[in-house]
Amino acid sequence: MRFFRQVWVVAAKDLRAEFRTKEAINASFAFALVILLMFSFAFDLPVETTREISGGLLWIVFAFAGTLVLNRSFARELPNDCLDALIAAPISGAALFLGKALANYVLVLAVELVSLPVFSIFNNVSVTAQFWELMLVLALGTWGLTVIGTIFSALTVNIRLREVMLPMLTYPILVPALMGAMQLTSALVAGKPIGADNEAWLKMLIGFDVVYTAVSLVLVETVLVG
């Protein structure tokens, strides 16, 4: 119980700080909305084509907008050397990591849940045909993005060019998860439920989340302290 309480304390602190400053969430919202609006005005595609590419478009936006949130995750601890105080506190690296990942997850998911209706309205494409399955894919894909982004945010926190390094390190590793999420999202937006032909992508997405969460929990203490 103490572990989960510590996770919640770290997550609540990050969310409270972010809601007060809005430094990451505002940039992330603005980026996602601008890209989605530009796309809808730049291309006059038939609805069928838009449905086919919806997974790709949405997850590219989510990945880039998400990086803006994830970049701030550990960088937020740098002013005043707050990271030292967290490392010195008697909490495990795993609790610290999970707390930060949870806060990032909430923020990235919020950006996605606003982006989805914007995409739907401006491209005249309904996203409600397989709504709950789409939410499941969103939840799994976002957790993968968040876990990888949070651990690399910890790894790059003391690097001068961390804003550049984070996407360079995370995107190659995220490719399998993004591919799965894109395939499933396109199918679900087109109204096709998850079935035998794309079930493997869902399993891969779940496997990706489980494996990288476990690896991150094991490695985070070494990443933070050396």
Add this chain to the structure above:
Amino acid sequence: MSAVAVEGIWKFYGDYPALRDVRLTADSGACLALIGRNGAGKTTLLRIVGGFSRAQRGAIKIFGTEPRETETRRRVGFIGHGISVYDELSALENLILFGKLYGLKNPRKSALEWLERTGLERVRNGLVREFSRGMRQRLAVARAFLHEPSVLLLDEPFTALDDRAIAVLQTLLRAALAEGKTIIMSTHQLREALELASHVALLVRGQVAFHGPCTPEMAADPGLVYARYGEG
């Protein structure tokens, strides 16, 4: 058993040995002033003792346990170069946050007590980013003392403090020593440090050049240790 035992620590930055076979001890109730020129390895040593960084060779024992063990961290308080409190949170929120992280039974009560002891009770709900430098430093002191640590690690604790914050810190440190707590502080401000210190260790290029009791003549002439054991 010593409260803090540093046993043959080596730390390299690349090929450069920042610490070379450092051996020190500090007993309960002792105040060890860690002195040395810039780059001598004082901060590196304190960071390893505090568990922020690992040594390549050697061992640190705090009451017989490793610095990274959870129980050890519960017994250590640290004031580093930064104040280690969040600008976006209020003074009270900051202390409650750390109270919860340290598993205090009543974090709010402890936070309010320490805000009063450091003279910040009237601004307890003010955001830290609106605080003056002195107020921020006093809050950093409150954060370090909040969980009643047995060992205090202080890196340049008097640097950039205003008179009131220096007075608050010295009072708290004297009280801590009277309660049998152990203090290790790195400092360039010898006069303030040697007033409190029971022992002195001089680091020269990552090595211990002198480690012994702080004598009355050292306290009277802070440059004496450098003149006798340093590089002039």
